[in-house]
Amino acid sequence: MWSIISVLVENKPGVLFKITNLFRSRNYNIDSISVGVTENPEVSRMTITTEADEKQLNQIIKQLDKLIDTLEVKLLDEKKSVYRELVMMKLKVSKPTDIKEITDLANAFKCDVHDVRKTSIIIEITATPDRIDALTDLVKGYGILEMARTGICALARGHGDEG
């Protein structure tokens, strides 16, 4: 089961290491991880996606919670949260018409296009993983020269009782 875990942690050195080391030492799997400071400079948010069965997921959450540097651990419901990933792909341009085709695809997927050159082009998409997969599938024919992804970033929808 693919799951998104949102963790608030102390924003200090060594915390990312503790989290990743916990996954390693207990034989859990990290699919993606993204980290950034929150509105409170003392606190960072980590968004971790993982592939685990229910029992294992339960353990992951409890073990994360047990770490002293974690302040809040939440399992996000896909349907009740907004989650996105930013991906950049450098595509190969083999013939001049490629640029137009790629730009059209990019527009259809609401991508930004950067660094258009004779032999390569960079597109940037922010979307859910399934849309990213769909685009990847469509452009791989041109040849993906390089790819960088940020990992999932997510927030629960609503606030308090509304949610």
Place this chain on the structure above:
Amino acid sequence: MLALEKEGVEIAFGLPGGANLPIYDELYKSNIRHVLVRHEQSASHMADGFGRVSRRPGVCFATSGPGATNIVTGIATAQADSAPMIAITGQVPSKMIGRDAFQESDIIGITNPIVKYAFQPMSPNEIPEVVKKAFYIASTGRPGPVLIDIPKDVQQNEAEVRFPAEVKVRGYHPWVDPDITQIERATEMLLSAERPIILAGGGVIISSAFAELQSIAELLMIPVVTTFKGKGSFPENHPLSLGPIGMHGHAEANKMMTEADCVLACGSRFSDRSVGTFEEFERNLKIIHMDVDPAEIGKNQTTNVAVVGDVKTSLRIMVKMLIQKAIKRNGETAWAKKVKETKEYYRENLKIHPHPLAASKVLKKLREVLPAQSIVTTEVGQHQMWASLFFDVIHPGTFFSSTGLGTMGWGFPAAIGAKAAKPDVPVLDIAGEGSFNMTENSLAVSVLEDIPVIVFLLNNFTLGMVAQWQRTFYDRRMIGVDLKNCPDYVKIAEAYGAQGIRATNLDEIGKAVQTAIKSDIATVIDIPIDPQEDVSPFVAPGTSLKDMILPS
């Protein structure tokens, strides 16, 4: 140092070196007693033993680099057995960190998975708060080891410091009030069970819930089995006691555990050594799990009712509920009868190893002569499992062993730490020679620091447990186990200025223990036993308690 004194520290175990000299210079001026060890690993085990017995964190010091890596085993041992400990290491000066300086090791990184928490203060004015937080974290909730790694310049620099009266760690919530509804459900489940059993783990000892446990067992006439770590959480001479379950558990305990329909597990993590295969253990068994650590619920076994919180508090609430309901059973149920018969059957019919110094005879002799309030530690190996099988713990909370990590060399230094915590009672280490070899240089500490303990050495000249597995699982291809009667332990003891006694029959053993208790000096009692004796019963790894192999 003042921060340590403010935490009530009176004794610390350690060994100085380049990177912790400023700490030692402060120690020189302080009231804290320093116990100089011969190897840092022993300092960590002494702090561990002190912590388990006094239920306050034991403190150990080591220098940077190899000093720090030498205590890694001790930290891992304390973490596996939830023992409160503060390890304070020196580190190279902060400007040198990361430059592969002389005696630099990344001890924070190395110990990450085996500490409850680690601090590395980068300025002297952080130290009072760090120390206070370290003691708070190490001793509350599920206890464990906390590391404080202090760069040398931070030790040296002077600063105006403020000592906080209390500290808060916002991501740490050690105490959860047990949920009353869950305890009610647990009580109902236990009352409606036909064949209930109590499984007491180390958590009962850590929270000293002895009286509460005994009340529940007696009110409901429920038999009590323990894990190995929980050994002695319930008096083993009590009619309801069945002893430890597990790989080398008592036959009657394993047998009754597999026949029970409902278990009240208190402060136990259902280790593989205790329960065998997880799937088989929970088959047809309702599990009530009380534990202070929420992450233990459902980790190894599926739980029917979970009570998160201090075991002593939870059990006390349950006792009150039973008293309010005026529930008091007599022992006349079919289950109680079966339990009694099974216990009697195995106690009378299990084959005893024919050797005149069979472990069972030696340890029963020891029980006869050793006062009930004495503290007993063990090393790791066959003797440890024999202690589990044949040495009954009468006073709750007087038996300690490296049960989780299984650290050879733990028992002797831990006994020294225990004796430092409780100087008025005899402290005895049930040892095997293979294990004792690993930290025997602590004899110097025991003698010179006047912390006399007794080493009760079941000497079979062999790494016996490994030898037993080679005999059983590797078709007697014996390799790497023969210790060839070297060294002479009486002479070793004497070389350190301790007392060495060789005892070759039960009478001599009894007398040697009595002599050791009366004398004020560390004593090694060397008892040559049969190298061919196996530990039995035996539940082979990867099998279930049902598949227990009895002595043949």
